[in-house]
Amino acid sequence: MIANYSFVAVALLIGISFAIILLKRNMIKMIMGLGILEGAVNLFLVSLGYRENGIAPIFTSAPADMTMVMPTVQALTLTNIVIGVATTALMLVFVMFIHKKYGTINANEIRRLRE
Amino acid sequence: MNAELFFTNLPALLIAMPLFGAFLTPIFGRFLPKIRDAWVILISFATSVVAQLLAAQVYINGYVMYVFGAAPGTSAIPIDSGGIPLRILFNIDAFGAFMLVSTAIVSFAVILHLTISQQKRSSLSEFYALYLLLVAGIFGMVSTGDMFNFFVFLEINSISASALIAYHRNGALAAEGALKYLIVNTVGGLMILFAIGLLYSQYNSLNMAIISQNISLTTLNLLTLVLFIAGLATKAGIVPFHLTTPDAYSVAPSGVTTLMIVASQAGLYGMFRILFSVYGGVFTSVIVGWIVIILGVLSMFIGVTMAIPQKDIKRLLSYHAISQTGYMLLGVGVALAVLGDVTLIDSFGNMAMKGGLFHIINHAMYKGLLFLTVGAVIYRTGVWDLNKMGGLGHKMKWTMIFFLIGALAIAGIPPFNGFASKLMIYESTFAFNPIIAIIAMVVSILTLASFMKVFHSVFMGPELLEYASVREVPRRMLASMAILAMFVIAFGFVPDLVVDMLITPVAESLFNQGQYIHSILGGGL
Amino acid sequence: MIGTLATGFGFWNPLMWIIVIVVAIFFSWLLWKLGETNYEGNIWQTAPYLSGNDEPEKEAIHIRAGNMYWGFTKALSVYYDHLIPLHSGIVSDYISWFLIGVVVLFMVVILV
Numbered sequence: 001m002i003a004n005y006s007f008v009a010v011a012l013l014i015g016i017s018f019a020i021i022l023l024k025r026n027m028i029k030m031i032m033g034l035g036i037l038e039g040a041v042n043l044f045l046v047s048l049g050y051r052e053n054g055i056a057p058i059f060t061s062a063p064a065d066m067t068m069v070m071p072t073v074q075a076l077t078l079t080n081i082v083i084g085v086a087t088t089a090l091m092l093v094f095v096m097f098i099h100k101k102y103g104t105i106n107a108n109e110i111r112r113l114r115e
Numbered sequence: 116m117n118a119e120l121f122f123t124n125l126p127a128l129l130i131a132m133p134l135f136g137a138f139l140t141p142i143f144g145r146f147l148p149k150i151r152d153a154w155v156i157l158i159s160f161a162t163s164v165v166a167q168l169l170a171a172q173v174y175i176n177g178y179v180m181y182v183f184g185a186a187p188g189t190s191a192i193p194i195d196s197g198g199i200p201l202r203i204l205f206n207i208d209a210f211g212a213f214m215l216v217s218t219a220i221v222s223f224a225v226i227l228h229l230t231i232s233q234q235k236r237s238s239l240s241e242f243y244a245l246y247l248l249l250v251a252g253i254f255g256m257v258s259t260g261d262m263f264n265f266f267v268f269l270e271i272n273s274i275s276a277s278a279l280i281a282y283h284r285n286g287a288l289a290a291e292g293a294l295k296y297l298i299v300n301t302v303g304g305l306m307i308l309f310a311i312g313l314l315y316s317q318y319n320s321l322n323m324a325i326i327s328q329n330i331s332l333t334t335l336n337l338l339t340l341v342l343f344i345a346g347l348a349t350k351a352g353i354v355p356f357h358l359t360t361p362d363a364y365s366v367a368p369s370g371v372t373t374l375m376i377v378a379s380q381a382g383l384y385g386m387f388r389i390l391f392s393v394y395g396g397v398f399t400s401v402i403v404g405w406i407v408i409i410l411g412v413l414s415m416f417i418g419v420t421m422a423i424p425q426k427d428i429k430r431l432l433s434y435h436a437i438s439q440t441g442y443m444l445l446g447v448g449v450a451l452a453v454l455g456d457v458t459l460i461d462s463f464g465n466m467a468m469k470g471g472l473f474h475i476i477n478h479a480m481y482k483g484l485l486f487l488t489v490g491a492v493i494y495r496t497g498v499w500d501l502n503k504m505g506g507l508g509h510k511m512k513w514t515m516i517f518f519l520i521g522a523l524a525i526a527g528i529p530p531f532n533g534f535a536s537k538l539m540i541y542e543s544t545f546a547f548n549p550i551i552a553i554i555a556m557v558v559s560i561l562t563l564a565s566f567m568k569v570f571h572s573v574f575m576g577p578e579l580l581e582y583a584s585v586r587e588v589p590r591r592m593l594a595s596m597a598i599l600a601m602f603v604i605a606f607g608f609v610p611d612l613v614v615d616m617l618i619t620p621v622a623e624s625l626f627n628q629g630q631y632i633h634s635i636l637g638g639g640l
Numbered sequence: 641m642i643g644t645l646a647t648g649f650g651f652w653n654p655l656m657w658i659i660v661i662v663v664a665i666f667f668s669w670l671l672w673k674l675g676e677t678n679y680e681g682n683i684w685q686t687a688p689y690l691s692g693n694d695e696p697e698k699e700a701i702h703i704r705a706g707n708m709y710w711g712f713t714k715a716l717s718v719y720y721d722h723l724i725p726l727h728s729g730i731v732s733d734y735i736s737w738f739l740i741g742v743v744v745l746f747m748v749v750i751l752v
Contacts, residue, residue, distance in 0.1 A: 014309075018739065021302070022732050027294075030731065034301055041305050041312070048316045072321065073312075076263050080308060083270045087301050090274060094281060094294035101287030107731050113292055113362040114729030115425075299734050306742070334750065341745045345738060355741050358727060358734040402752045406745060421723065424713045426705065466648040501705035530654040535645055542647045564709070572705035577698035608654050611643035 006047035013040035027095045027105040031088060038084040042077045049073035125169040126181035126205040129215075129254050132162045137247035144240025152230045155243040159226040162250060166219035173212035174620060178634040180260070181205040191635050200322045206260030206635050209620035213472070214257035214384050216617065217479040220602060221377045222250045227595035228487050229370035231588070232494045236283045245282065249275040249374060256381040260635055262311045262321040265385060266304065269350065272378050273300040279374075280367040289366040296363035303349035303356070310342035324635035327393040327628060336394075340403070343389045350382025353444065354413040357437045361421075364433035365499075369490025372429065373483040376436060380475055383440065387447055391625040395454060404452025411444030412551060415558045422565050428489055428501050431569065432482070435525065438558060439478045445555060446471020446540045449547045450626075460626070463543040468622045469614055470539030476617070477532040477606060481524035484599040488518040491588040491596070492573060501572050508574035510585045515574045517596040522570055524603045526563035532606035535614075 013036055020033030054069040055062065062068070099105050102112075121128075136158030143151045173179050182191055183203045191200045207215070229246065233239060252275060255268030274297070281293035315321055317336075318329050330336060345356060352360035360379070364372045390403065398404075418438030425431035450468035453459035491514045498504055508515040524531035527538075537559060545552035587593075606613050624630060644653045688695055713720050726733075 018735075021735050022739075025732075027731075030298070034298065034305075037302065037305055041309050044309060045312050045315075048312055070319070073315070076312075079263075079267060083267070083274075086274055087270070087297065090278060091294060091297055091301075094277075094290045094297070097281070097284060097290040098287045098294065101290075110291055110294075110731075111729030112288060113295070113366065115724050115727050295729075295731050295734065298731050299738065302735055302738060337749045338746060341742055341749055344745060345742045348741075349738065355737050358737060361727075362729070400752070402749060406748060417723065420716075420719070421727070423709055424720065424724075463648055470647075503704075505702045505704060529652075530657045535652060538650075538652055539645075539647050542649045546649065568705055568708045571703070572708065576702040579699050579702065609643060610645040610652065610654070614645060 006043060006050070010040050010044040010047070013037075013043065025107050027098070027107055027110065028092075030107065031091050031095065034091070035084070035088060038080065038087075042080055042084075045073045045077045045080070122168070122172070123187050124181075125165060125172060126179060126207065126258060127183065128165050129162070129169055129205075129258060130251055132158065132165055133247040133251040133254070136162070137244040137251070140244045140247070141240040144243075151240060151243070155247075156226055156230060158247065159223055159250070162247075162254075163219035163223045166215040166254060169207065170212035170215045170219075173207050173209060173215075174616070177620075177630075178206065178208040178624075180634055181207075199320050199325065200635065203264055204260050204322075204635070205258045206324070206631075207258045208631060208634060209624040210384065210388065210472075211257045213476065213617055213621045214381065215254065217380070217476045218250070218253050218257070218377045220598065221479050221483045222253075222374060224483065224487065224595040224598045225370045225374045227591050227598075228373070228490060229368070231592045232370055232490055233283060233368060238282075242279070242282050245275045245279050246371075246374070249279060249378060253378050253381045257384050260323055262314065262323060262326070264321075266308050266311060269307065269382070269385070270304055272381065273297060273304060273350070276371075276375055276378055277363070279371045280363050283368060285366060292359075292362040292366035295359045299349055299356075299359045303346035306342045307346035310339040310346070313339045313342075322635065323388070323393055324632045327396065328632050328636070330394065330397055332394075332397045332399065340389070340394055344386060344406070347382045347386040347389070348410065351379045351386065351440060352414075352437050353410050353440055354417045354437065357414065357418070360437060361430050361433035364436065365427055365430040369429070369486050369493060372433075373486040373490075376482050376486070377479055379436075379440070380479060383443060383475065387625065390447075390451060391454075392628055392631045395625075395628045398451075398454060401452040404448050404450075404454065407444050407448030407451055408551065411441040411448050412554055413441070414438060414444060415441030416554060419558045419561045419565065423561065423568075426501050427499050428492075428504070428569065428573070429486070429499060431501070431565065432485055432489060435485075435562060435565070436478075436482055438562065439474070439482065439525065441558070442537065442540055442555065443471045443474045443478070445544060445551065446474060446536075449544055450622075452547070454626075463546040465622060465626075466539055467543035467547065468625065469618045470536050470543060472621050473536035473539060473610075473614060473618050474533075476613075477524070477536050477603075480599050480602045480606065481521045481531070481533055484517060484521040484596060484603060485525065487592075487596050487599065488514050488521060491592055494588060494592070495585045496582060501569065504573045505576040505582075506574075506578040507582060507585060509578045510582065511574075511587050513587060513593050514596070517593075517600050518574065519570065520600050520603055522566040524607070526566055527559045528563070530604075530607045532603050532610070535607060535610035539614075 017033045017037035017040060021030050024030055049069055051067050051069050054067040057068040057071055095105055098110055102110060140155060143154050180191060181204060185202055191204055193201055248271060252268050252272035256265060256272060259265050277293040277297040281289045284290050313335060314326050318326050320326060348356040415438050418434050418441060422431050422434035446467045450464045453464040492507060493499060524533040527533045541552050541555060544555060644651050
């Protein structure tokens, strides 16, 4: 039962992150919102792999009749964290350039490309 | 080298080759800067050859399944795994091979263009490395048989594309376009990952074949489907998820934009793969087909009407790219709406599917050609604003001819390739619903009108004083355009051959979901 | 070499179009042949008559892109006035369109 609480947390985090992305005008804060969204998805993936009383899938001297956790989702999460770091870094670089040239990081003013 | 070893490991080389080239390019740039360009062109050519060979292999054998890290002949599903493929595997069927063909052609033409157009810019080694990464991302997306792998390549695609957009920045405009593109695509990508998680939680596998074998049409799976469609539509630039597409395309260097056309089509590939190969067997109503059709019609119409008032030449072309994507969705959507009804598929569904798929490769060729010619014009003049251009046809005759070929092809004027695929879409759609076919034709007319404006205001008119020093572009740039123009003309002259050889196997593999499942679960290479 | 593409309801053969183009070029060549052979060009007779005014410089009379199709956008201004502001250039709007798209698609898929 306790495993299900993490899914509630996932839903909350997704809601919070979209609220931040939609309501905040500061580009840095929007990127933080994206970070939260990514964290929510990571949490979702990790909690999918949770098995009660499961152990790590290392067969060496593992006790018999033990529930082992399928490590796929951990691998997915790890990969997604790496991807997320790359994305966030790249976005922050872009914001830095924009701030240098436009003098603002307000989303409402970063709109020279429109129509 | 052992030839058989080479041919059995083509799918691994498909990814390894561009990555190897990408990480060696900065080393070449540092120690042997003179041959760096030659190296990049060579590695791009080699990658294209590998992709074409692999595609040929797929077209001959029906499919190629490659299990990474396993001895040849190993089954995709180890005996003791309980029916779950544990290893990462590539499953390339005719659709993947078809995308490989178009990506290989376009990416090679693009590198010929980029090595000239970016010549005077700084830090080129890393730029070329990013280019090769983007190519690897596209190849990976269209070959993988694993959901998560698909997501990883999608993100490689998004990250390297947005880095390329902003790499040689134009004030901060390029950074702005890239930032918007990356933010929206990251949200889309994370939603796709969420959907993948939802599927994994139900079927304990990331393999598309396993999922499609077990899938049922529950509410949760419908949510998954919608998330997939929305996320991939963001990548492909489909209304109403298209908003960043013109922003990103218009500020990127033209060669990069050309490659991004193919990159966005990889998103389209993912969408059709999900719709047909994963969900295809369980649709009971026409509603999903109609959703795809409506998205297609919206893209066509809004794309072209937004293109007409544009003043920035590349922004105008970007809106046309959105509009043309609508045709592909329309053709394939009609086929999806009649999926499961054998008589309707035989009477027009099959033709609609072939038309939509044929349009994918045609679009890659002629829109690539148009972006490259516009890139050539910008390379010589440095002007993006249509209102400031004029009379360039006197100085850039070849560029003008290539632009004309592309413009006529996109407007669906015979005998170029756009006409053949549009004709197939019109006729089959007319049998399905005449009103949609009429909208498609009106859009085509508006496209022609819009390109008349571009052609007139860029190339026609008297020679202008400010462009007195403009010359024809270097030969390598012309060669890049000539490659694509050749395909535009060739596909227009032998449409029957192309449809029989390239398109029909694709349509069959998409309609035949069982074959896709069998190709993974039925045994190893 | 050049084959017929069957489209289910009709067919298309690029050969026909090539023949039409060749015939059209042939006729235009015929018309061109009918012209005067001793024309010398660039004499006062070829100058445009603009009510006695001087002919403007060539650069001044180039019709630029902004002059084209303004009537079209003007006539459809009701449509364009609604459509163009949607492409606002603000990232949050783009994300909200993404969310709206997801919600609408989901509603349609669930309810219909």
